[in-house]
Amino acid sequence: MTAVGTRDLIVEKADALFYEGGFEATSFADIAAAVGISRGNFYHHFKTKDAILDAVISRRQQRTSEMLDNWQAKGAAPRDRILSFIRLLIANRIKIMAFGCPVGTLCSELAKLDHAAQHRAAEILGLFRSWLTGQFQALGIIRQAEAHAMHLLVWSQGVAVIAATFRDEAFIRREVAGIEEWLDELLVAPAVEN
Amino acid sequence: MTAVGTRDLIVEKADALFYEGGFEATSFADIAAAVGISRGNFYHHFKTKDAILDAVISRRQQRTSEMLDNWQAKGAAPRDRILSFIRLLIANRIKIMAFGCPVGTLCSELAKLDHAAQHRAAEILGLFRSWLTGQFQALGIIRQAEAHAMHLLVWSQGVAVIAATFRDEAFIRREVAGIEEWLDELLVAPAVEN
DNA sequence: ACCAGATTAGGACAAATGTCCTACATGGTC
């Protein structure tokens, strides 16, 4: 009926609530209140809480893919594409300082819960991993491409955890500058290293 | 009565359960079952769940302090002390691959819950931060000591998150080798950088 | 032998949880 279906609205609100409060701590009632529908009505759209989580993960996978495709389509140099990834930390710094990385914290929580969906959540980080690997390969860095991609994931996830712990914006900017410096040093390194 | 008091046993078991399952997802019943006492008996030792969390955090603070003091007392070179910190990732790799870093994941969860104890949990990471800063200073690296300490925290937290997500032990070893390399490059850098 | 305090088991309690059912409203199709 509505321009955006109720189902999509549920997934959108659930995504935000899972991010800001955690999956386990978010109840059906919380989501229903955020969407503005009755608790019972939920059952029509999602049979279980896990089904909502599944939809939330699918939505994140799709959005991530779209974002990466957009960066890819812009025709920018691979270096600039990698910088787009790094600067997500700056662009989302307010929420990161409050709740950490939406993907990293979800993966951590689902790992602890030993939840069936943990591998699907990990795939989101896998999308970044593959895409970053591709960027390094496009730069002629073949042998170490995957390791560099993993290192960027490590660095950004670490910044997110520490940023949420100490709530220090200057720290984020310092680390991001450090990542960019690291990247530029990589790109002028002799080809034999790659 | 027992060699180790019931209260201590509760804190110990709660600590493990919070780590392996998360604070929110762990119930009184879970802890009682792990300790082997009745649910009601809990109230005698801890009035609320938050009180248990408080005791767990205190215990972790104390254990962390003891560990850092031990490393300090061993008379090793600051470089070796820093290596002890880094190699925690190797020593605890099995649990880290399953549940992440006990401190980092706790801080992340409490941040999301906006829990009153989140700052006390952050103090545990603060202990590492101060201690690492002291090691760099002992190495004559003054101006950048704090930044280097923060960077080590970032790196190790990032490794923990990614290790728990992808469950890859070889990756952990590769990153730890990278951290050690980074450290050694730091220590041969011209003093003007410090 | 006795007692006071500490410790324990068992369960009560209201509130919240995820799940599920039924009845009503709405809007489009024959």
Added chain:
DNA sequence: GACCATGTAGGACATTTGTCCTAATCTGGT
């Protein structure tokens, strides 16, 4: 106007949650 699929509200349901009470048991000191 009759019909049907879809969406919605309200609430039932058993279970679990954190919290709290009471009564029994244990222990160490006198």
